[in-house]
Every structure is written in structure tokens, then in C-alpha cells.
Amino acid sequence: MSQPPLFRPPVKILLQILGAVVFACAAVGIVYFSRMIFQNGILLSLAASAALLIPIHFALTTLAHRIIVKSPAGHDSLRNFNRRLITILDIAKLSSFVTVHIKKICDASSSAFILRDENAPQFRVCAAEGIHHVKGRTLAAGGLASWFGTHQNSVMRRSRRFSRRAAAIRTDMDMLSAELCVPLCIGGRLIGILTVGKRHDRRPYTRSQMMFLHALSDEIAIAASNARSYNDLTRTYFETIESFASAIEAKDAYTRGHSDRVTAISLAIAQTLKLSQEHVDTLSYASMLHDIGKISIDGTVLNKPSSLTSDEMSIVRKHPAVGESIIAPIAFLSKARHVVRHHHERWDGKGYPDGIAGERIPLLSRIITVADAFDAITSSRPYRRARTHKEAQHEIIQHRGTQFDPVIVDALMKVPEQQLTTGN
Numbered sequence: 001m002s003q004p005p006l007f008r009p010p011v012k013i014l015l016q017i018l019g020a021v022v023f024a025c026a027a028v029g030i031v032y033f034s035r036m037i038f039q040n041g042i043l044l045s046l047a048a049s050a051a052l053l054i055p056i057h058f059a060l061t062t063l064a065h066r067i068i069v070k071s072p073a074g075h076d077s078l079r080n081f082n083r084r085l086i087t088i089l090d091i092a093k094l095s096s097f098v099t100v101h102i103k104k105i106c107d108a109s110s111s112a113f114i115l116r117d118e119n120a121p122q123f124r125v126c127a128a129e130g131i132h133h134v135k136g137r138t139l140a141a142g143g144l145a146s147w148f149g150t151h152q153n154s155v156m157r158r159s160r161r162f163s164r165r166a167a168a169i170r171t172d173m174d175m176l177s178a179e180l181c182v183p184l185c186i187g188g189r190l191i192g193i194l195t196v197g198k199r200h201d202r203r204p205y206t207r208s209q210m211m212f213l214h215a216l217s218d219e220i221a222i223a224a225s226n227a228r229s230y231n232d233l234t235r236t237y238f239e240t241i242e243s244f245a246s247a248i249e250a251k252d253a254y255t256r257g258h259s260d261r262v263t264a265i266s267l268a269i270a271q272t273l274k275l276s277q278e279h280v281d282t283l284s285y286a287s288m289l290h291d292i293g294k295i296s297i298d299g300t301v302l303n304k305p306s307s308l309t310s311d312e313m314s315i316v317r318k319h320p321a322v323g324e325s326i327i328a329p330i331a332f333l334s335k336a337r338h339v340v341r342h343h344h345e346r347w348d349g350k351g352y353p354d355g356i357a358g359e360r361i362p363l364l365s366r367i368i369t370v371a372d373a374f375d376a377i378t379s380s381r382p383y384r385r386a387r388t389h390k391e392a393q394h395e396i397i398q399h400r401g402t403q404f405d406p407v408i409v410d411a412l413m414k415v416p417e418q419q420l421t422t423g424n
């Protein structure tokens with residue numbers, strides 16, 4: 001049952017009542033909330049903050065409406081834009097998203113999103129809407145980027161000062177069909193430029209519209225900076241994982257390239273199963289690292305050309321659990337650690353280290369088990385020749401439902417031959 005409002009502090013600014021903030025809470029929290037209200041006045045502080053935010057929101061909304069007059073599509077676009085902007089962490093997707101939505105919000109004929117190259121001083125068009133053949137082009141020396149490098153105010157074509165701007169600025173704006181250009185800055189440093197073309201109603205942009213676009217450009221600059229940092233971080237993660245995988249293979253002469261091949265086959269199976277991107281990412285890390293625990297095994301055991309003794313076998317059988325413990329402290333591999341632990345379990349429960357069966361084994365581990373077996377069968381060993389893909393498929397089918405999950409075996413059989421050779 002819903003609780004009655006506990007307290008309604010009035011929201012006041014300049015002696016004008018704008019509204020009320022209503023707080024309700026579960027019965028267990030009433031005493032605590034009562035203390036907060038009467039001893040600390042926290043809710044009154046919250047109301048004061050809300051009172052300051054409301055006029056700011058009204059001001060932004062008013063400015064937004066001036067830009068999107070008679071454009072319901074523009075209004076929806078603005079709402080979706082704010083909601084989604086900070087959630088996009090891929091720079092290419094972000095660039096495309098910004099140009100599509102800014103064009104709609106401004107009811108403009110075109111828009112372009114330009115970013116500074118990561119390892120060079122030039123600025124490049126990352127995405128454009130309503131303009132052809134500009135994506136990938138760089139801005140002119142002494143043009144918009146130079147201007148914004150020293151002046152962080154907008155450039156508008158129909159302003160009185162435009163004719164006095166440098167020729168290179170006009171060249172950039174002609175290339176981009178730009179009417180209005182705003183800088184994208186982080187901490188005073190120029191990271192990019194946003195441009196919009198003529199408005200569909202042919203009216204020039206007003207000063208308030210320019211200021212609104214400026215305000216949006218701050219959000220866009222932060223989102224672009226975040227996306228770039230995320231991309232850098234992801235690339236570093238991959239390089240770290242590749243180093244780990246190389247370290248394993250340096251010890252085991254017969255498994256060179258094994259991690260790459262198992263990853264390629266696992267991802268091909270994942271594609272057949274139409275797994276989510278999140279699963280695909282985890283599978284990519286886990287398959288690359290599935291044998292990381294072998295780093296703890298003596299090279300003479302790993303490279304032994306004859307059969308292993310029972311003691312040696314028990315050492316080898318520890319590698320999935322050792323692998324899990326190696327990656328456990330790494331936060332971004334938290335979902336991959338269990339996958340690594342269980343990559344030698346069997347569908348019938350006769351595997352190791354835990355002897356779990358069926359769907360208790362993580363799905364991604366079941367995929368790696370099949371991919372691992374396929375690569376082992378098709379690779380040469382000191383004691384036997386490599387077998388063909390057809391022979392490997394036949395052998396894996398023999399163990400469908402005992403060693404391997406039938407669904408994963410069926411998915412492997414649907415993987416095109418070309419994808420099975422990737423990584424070889």
C-alpha cells in the first residue's frame with residue numbers, strides 16, 4: 001500500500017512558489033526520515049536545489065522551443081538526444097548519432113561532426129548528414145580549427161563579421177555547407193567542431209539559438225571525450241589479453257596460435273547462436289585466455305611428447321582453476337573468470353574441475369569446450385598428425401550429448417568452412 005506524502009517543503013525562488021517536492025517512504029524509513037527533516041533540514045536543502053534547477057530547466061526548454069519552432073520531430077529528437085547521448089561509447093556511432101539528431105533538432109538542411117585526430121593535430125570530418133563526400137576530409141590549415149583554437153565563440157555565416165573572417169574559414173564552411181559552427185571543448189582544449197547548415201524555414205539562426213547549440217556542444221564534447229577514453233581503455237584491455245595469451249603459447253610449442261583459433265571458432269559459433277554483444281565480448285576475452293592457467297605448468301610437462309603420468313595429469317587438470325584465480329583480480333574480466341574455470345567440464349558431468357553437468361556449465365564455457373576440441377583435433381601433435389575439418393566434425397558429433405552440449409555441436413556444424421579456418 002502506498003504511503004501518504006511525508007513532507008512537502010515548498011519550492012521557492014525570489015518569493016515565487018513554483019511547485020512542491022513530495023517525498024513518500026516505506027514505513028520502516030519513517031523514523032529515519034523524520035530525524036533527517038527536523039534535525040538536519042536535508043529535505044529543505046533538496047527543495048532549495050530543485051528551486052534553482054527548475055528555472056534553468058525552463059530557460060533551456062524555452063531556448064529549445066525557439067530552435068524547434070513548428071517542429072514536433074525536432075522536439076522528440078531533443079528528448080531522445082539528451083537521453084541517449086551519454087550512453088554511446090563507440091565514437092563512430094556517437095558521431096553519426098550527433099549529426100542525425102542535431103540536424104533534426106535545429107531543423108537544418110545539414111550537419112557535420114568533426115574531431116581532432118588522436119595522434120595528429122588535424123581535424124577530420126567523422127560524420128555528416130545532408131552533405132555528400134565530406135566524411136574523412138580534413139579541415140584547411142588556418143581555417144575553423146585555427147579560429148576555435150584561440151577564440152571559443154561560434155562562427156555564423158550571416159553575421160556582419162563573417163566577410164572579415166579568413167578565407168580558410170570560409171573554405172571550411174563552404175565544404176561543410178555550414179551556416180553555424182560551434183567548438184567542442186574540454187577544459188578549454190578544442191577537441192572538435194559541430195556545424196549545422198541552413199534552416200529549412202530559411203531564417204537565420206538567432207543569438208539564443210546559437211547559445212543553445214553552444215550549451216549542447218558542451219554535453220557533446222564530454223560524450224565524445226568519454227567515448228574516446230573508453231575506446232582507448234578497450235584497446236589496452238585487448239593488448240593486455242593478447243600479451244597474456246602469447247605468454248602461454250611461449251611455454252607450449254604445440255599450441256602456438258591455439259588461443260587465436262579457439263577465439264575465432266568460438267565467435268563463429270556465437271554468431272550462429274545470435275548471442276548478444278555483451279556475451280560476444282565476454283566470450284572473446286575468455287576464449288583468448290582459456291588456457292592462461294597453463295602458465296603455472298612446467299614446460300617439460302606441457303611439451304612432453306609421450307603420455308602424461310597420473311601426477312602430471314593432475315597438475316594439468318588444475319589449469320582451469322589456476323586460470324580463474326589469475327584473472328579474478330581484474331575487474332573487466334569478472335564475467336570471463338567463470339567461463340575460464342569451466343572450459344573443461346563435460347555435458348555429462350564427467351569433466352573437471354567441478355564435474356558440473358548440462359546447463360549448470362556456463363553457456364560460453366560450453367562453446368569454448370567445443371571450439372577447443374575442434375582446434376586440438378585439427379592441429380598436429382608430436383604423437384599424431386593433424387586431422388581434417390571433416391574428421392574433426394565427425395569426432396565431435398560422436399560425443400554430442402556426452403562430452404559436448406548438443407546445441408553447441410549443432411551450431412558448430414552450421415559454421416561456414418571459411419570461418420573454421422580463420423586464425424590458422
Ligand SMILES: [Fe+2]
Pocket residue numbers: 290291319343344
Ligand atoms: Fe584448457
